[in-house]
Amino acid sequence: MVQLRNDEAFEATLAELEADPPKALGVWLAPDPAEPLHVQNDPRLGSIAAIGIASAGQSAVTPATPATIAALHGALSRLPQTYVVFHGAQDALLRLAAAFGSPAAARVARFGCTQTAAQLLAEGTRRGRNLPTLTECTEKLLETSWQAPDRLTTDVIPATAGAAEALLPLMQAITPLLRKRELTRVFALECDVLPSVIAMERAGIAVDAAAFERIAAQWHTERRETDVPERIARLDKLISTYAYWGQEHVRGGRIRCRLHPLATDSGRFSCTDPNLQQVPSNHTAPGLRACFRPDPSKTLIVADYAQIELRVAAHLAHCDALRQVFHEGRDPHRATAATITGRPEDTITDHERKLAKAVNFGFLFGMGASRFRSYAADGYGVDLTDREAADARTAFMRTFPGIARWHKQVGGLSRKSGPVTVRTALGRRKRFAAGKVSFNSALNIPVQGTAAEGFKRAMIELQPALESLGGRGVMVVHDEYIAEVPTQVAEQARATVEAVMTSAMASIVTSVPIAVEAEVRETWG
DNA sequence: TAAGTGCCGGAC
DNA sequence: AAACGTCCGGCACTTA
DSSP: OOEESOHHHHHHHHHHHHHSOOSOEEEEEEEOTTSOTTSOOOOOOTTEEEEEEEETTEEEEEEOOHHHHHHHHHHHTTSSOEEEEESSOHHHHHHHHHHHOTTHHHHHGGGGHHHHHHHHHTTSOOOSSSOOOHHHHHHHHHTSOOOOOSSOOGGGGGGGHHHHHTHHHHHHHHHHHHHHTTOHHHHHHHHHHHHHHHHHHHHOEEOOHHHHHHHHHHHHHHHHHOOOHHHHHHHHHHHHHHTTHHHHTEETTEEOOEEETTSSSSSOOEEESSOGGGOOOTTTSTTTGGGOOOOTTEEEEEEEETTHHHHHHHHHTTOHHHHHHHHTTOOHHHHHHHHHHTSOGGGOOHHHHHHHHHHHHHHHTTOOHHHHHHHHHHHHOOOOOHHHHHHHHHHHHHHOHHHHHHHHHHHHHHTOSSOEEEEOTTOOEEEEOTTOOOHHHHHHHHHHHHHHHHHHHHHHHHHHHHHTTTOEEEEEOSSEEEEEEEGGGHHHHHHHHHHHHHHHHHTTSOSSOOOEEEEEESSOO
16 A cells, blocks of 8 residues: 655665566656646746655655655666656646756656657647646546546645556556557657756747836837827737746746747647747747847747658649659749749749739638738738639649649548548647548647647757757757857757758658758847 | 737737 | 638736
8 A cells, every 4th residue: 555754665665676676667756736837937846746656566755855766766767667647737847857957857757758658649739828737638538537636735745645546557548559559659759858958948048138128118109199090909919928038938038938849739739828930930029039139148049840841742742743842942932933823933023923922821821812812912012813813723723733642632531421530640639520621730730740840840850959069959849950059069959950840851751852951149039 | 906808010 | 612821919998
């Protein structure tokens, strides 16, 4: 039976486990309700109230103290495999990782495995701001009632003994499910990417808070002086959404956000507190991104994939014509502009190319002619007739018949009566309930998701590669990776980032060449 | 008063 | 037959 609230028993159990390492060990971390978990980026361990361990035939729970956590850490680093359940306590996990850093980070990667499994098996994510809890996921998944209180304190540990004992059966139940649904590859990817995510959250991105405040002050000034209603709306948006960041989110000259690798249907990251993935670009708020800069001894590497969604779509749709464009090193937007205008690619103007870019992304994911028409008018000041808009769509489909075939195939799915599941290259699933299939999402999610998988693979490889140069990743924005490296090795780091990102994506997107643009920069943007 | 929803606009 | 997508979050609004 379970030993409770007894540090001696906990240590004895750890010692036994080390003497005879089990194949798997469940470890369980409980958050402390006294310290709200959403208070982020506090490296203290105060929010972990209790830790529990469970393996075949024995388990123990103990209050989390520096000593017990250190003992746990020591045991983890010597055990062959660790399954860790963290119960609504991702933040606690992150803090544990932050406290011990590498090489424990590799072990910590396993911490998230059951939640990872549960979310992957759920085949989609909950909308809204509250992510599903592990309890909800696992109960639904296993069709069992896994009783554990939502919040745990040392005082209620006796009531949760059964939960600790349930850990091994839980993983034992989940593993065959992952196999059956062919989720093992994406499961492994998601587990492996966690250390680099943790490291990135911990690092944060350097920001010049004073410069940030100056720009915010300019917004306020202009807001008082302008009469233009449209401008006022824009400024209100900027002020209400971003102006407070300098006060609320800068600590020690850095902004630290939360990154969520499993919170989206597509497999892309989401980002909160603050959402650094929506920092206004230079076009919207000049100079704002330039506030993100390290001190002079460090330099940023800003790298992104070139036209990654088009390349992934060419791959998944088996579209030879679109593949050919990339194989020949041509510009896909210029190519589309040429087919629409009927003129050679080298006579295409910048404006025509810009419109063709919208054509490519719109038509690729199922936009209709009439919406394209209004899009061209609003976004580009190009007035088209219905006929011209429809012709543009036809031209696109004729140029890329493989894309048209892919649309037809997915359209067939969406007419099916039962539920429909679409998958990424590594097997991540998105399920649509019967009658709720979105044609456009069914096109889009596998493409975004496959790109995200290549990106995550790059993150896994980049973390140690940058570390060996004295650098580190500081932010990801879907297809963009930002690293901070010592200025002396900037060019070497740039080349490394470019090569690693390219090869990582190419290992998944195999039928189309991959291009990465990596730059050495003093600032972001 | 708290919690949920829809719209809009920021990013990619 | 036709259908651009993925997110987060502020604001205005309704609901309990």
